[in-house]
Amino acid sequence: MSLSRLCCECLLLNTRGLCSQKREKKKDHESRKTFLPLCHQHQIKTLCSVSECVQRQYHFINVKKNWTESQRYCRENYTDLATVDNMNDMNELKKSVNDEGVQRVWIGLERTGHNKWQWSSGDPALYLNWANGQPDGSDECAFMTNGQWHDGKCSDSWTFICSSSNNMNTGLVFVNQTKKWRDAQSHCRQNHIDLVSVRNQNESQQLQKFINESLISGDVWIGLFRDSWRWSDQSNSSFRYWNTGEPDNNGGNENCTAIERNAQGQWLDISCNNQFPFVCHEGEQILTNTHNPSITSRYLKVHTTCLT
Ligand SMILES: [Ca+2]
């Protein structure tokens, strides 16, 4: 089964056939068409995971520019500086960098002034259910105790709850292994959908009911985290692939992100004034999957873009 076919089937599952839009983009002097895949109304046999459906194409531009000039070049010639949504994207991006002499390459992640809470799934955190006095520090990940949320150190290890298509009843799975927040996120994405999102009071109550019925005690990670990074194309991708010790904002002026060949493509924050080659992307990411409405809403945002 081809990748785009797989995407189509997943999309159909979520959007009931709303996905036959296409989108046209001009590229230089030629006119290029970027299509969302056309969907067919056949039976959905496969549930696929978020990481399986990537429609982005990466283009390595082996010319050194500062971050802002790189961004302008990508916006004029492709869609934007590269966004990375998962490890598949990251591998594709690394493959596109076909000059082994190149050590550092810009991608589209930039620092913003504010550090705001968001869901791993990409949803904005509109509903919050903090326990009294929380959040109470500079911690950047959230766990749940007795139905309410606390900010805590992302490097702490807790058990966690994933959104999942394996449980048709609740859409939730409890993972009874303790992991750091980012590792828990990776586990959920590889085996299920993502760390659980709680977008309203109803979902909060459902989650608490699930916890009670599953006899889960103690603290569990949920998908809430904060950081101060944003993608150039406004994508809400929560994927991060920082090298150990990064981002460290060394000198207070490291507001842009590059990948580092010597660190297997892991990322560092670094001053935007550096001149590096860069990677642009083209096309939309086709969002996929299952019973997690948050994924659908992400897709629909893309869809809205297509219609305008
Ligand atoms: Ca706290």
Ligand SMILES: [Ca+2]
């Ligand atoms: Ca740094």
